[in-house]
Amino acid sequence: MAKELPASQKKLxxxxxxxxxxxxxxxxxxxxxxxxxxxxxxxxxxxxxAQLRSTLSNMKREEDSLRAEIVKLQNDTxxxxxxxxxxxxxxxxxxKVFVIKREQK
Numbered sequence: 001m002a003k004e005l006p007a008s009q010k011k012l013x014x015x016x017x018x019x020x021x022x023x024x025x026x027x028x029x030x031x032x033x034x035x036x037x038x039x040x041x042x043x044x045x046x047x048x049x050a051q052l053r054s055t056l057s058n059m060k061r062e063e064d065s066l067r068a069e070i071v072k073l074q075n076d077t078x079x080x081x082x083x084x085x086x087x088x089x090x091x092x093x094x095x096k097v098f099v100i101k102r103e104q105k
Contacts (some may be wrong), residue, residue, distance in 0.1 A: 033039050072079045084090040091097055 006023070014101075031038065073083075089097075
C-alpha cells in the first residue's frame, strides 16, 4: 500500500511543480512573443504592410497624374507650346523677350 508523504515533502513537491510550471509558462510566452511567428513579428509585419499600402496609394496617384500629363501632351497643342516656351525659351515671331538678370549675393 502507498505510504502517505509527510507535509514538508508535499510542500517541497508543490514548490517544484510551481517552479516547473512557471518555467514552462515563461518559455512558452517567450516563444509566443519573440519567435519568428510571434506577436512582435506580426506587429512589425503589420506596420510594414500599412507603410507599403500608403506608398502604393501615393504611387498610384502619381501614376494617374503622369498618365493625364501624357494624354495632355499627346493631344493639347497649347500645352506643348507652353512647355516649349518654359523649358527651351521658344518664342513666336514678333514677340519680344525680356531677360531679367538677378543680382548674385
